[in-house]
Amino acid sequence: VSRVTAQDVRRRKSGEPIVSLTAYTAPMAALVDEVADFILVGDSLGMVVYGLDSTVPVTLDMMILHGQAVMRATRKALIVVDMPFGSYEESREQALRNAMRILKETGCGAVKLEGGLRMAETVRFLVERGVPVMGHVGLTPQAVNTLGGFKAQGRERAEWPAILADAEAISEAGAFSLVVEAVAEPLAAEITKRVAIPTIGIGASAACDGQILVLDDMLGLTGRVPKFVKSYGSLAGQVREAVSAYAEEVKARRFPGPEHVYAVKGE
């Protein structure tokens, strides 16, 4: 099989909903590859894997290492790698240089960056030079320090024009799809109607052309999750049970058993 491409995703506008999840490691990516149209190596890994308070400290080197791991473990899904905070905002040249590093060093099929109007010129610059770009508007977690926290967007009608202008600017700049995060349902529907590219919702209702969730959140591996996360599993509980069963058996010398030890040959 050949991989899903950015163009394949682009063509899914108003079609069968696009299925996507994040993954940061080889084993999880291999499990998701079967069902996902694309896998996002999200900078949410800073919080989910590294225990950071936000995505702000995530580096380009971290994203490249995880992008490589996910590429090695998958063969079907399009792999999209997030550009981390500070790696693309300075100039379109800085953005291109770092996007090229991600593409060349991981072999992934696209990058994602946050921001609307102010990033449109950069998106166009990258796309014209061969870098497929996914946009991300609404709640943009890298801006946590100026937004003053993680909160839903567009719950006041007065906020709508700016968010709609952001979405349209990224679409017109040539992005192949657009993540819409934590926006009021009717605004998500309006964005989806207005832009020419598929919208990928997270906390943005079923009106979007596709959905994404952070895998660890929907599996019940993370502690506190936002309102928009549905729990499709409770792996934390299973891990806790397995680990405590192991601890008890170690203390009781019931593990390792005879089947887990090496005998001397011929004895």
Ligand code: KIV
């Ligand atoms: O980093 C991430 O996981 C994301 C998704 C939530 C869209 O950007």
Ligand code: NA
């Ligand atoms: Na992200």
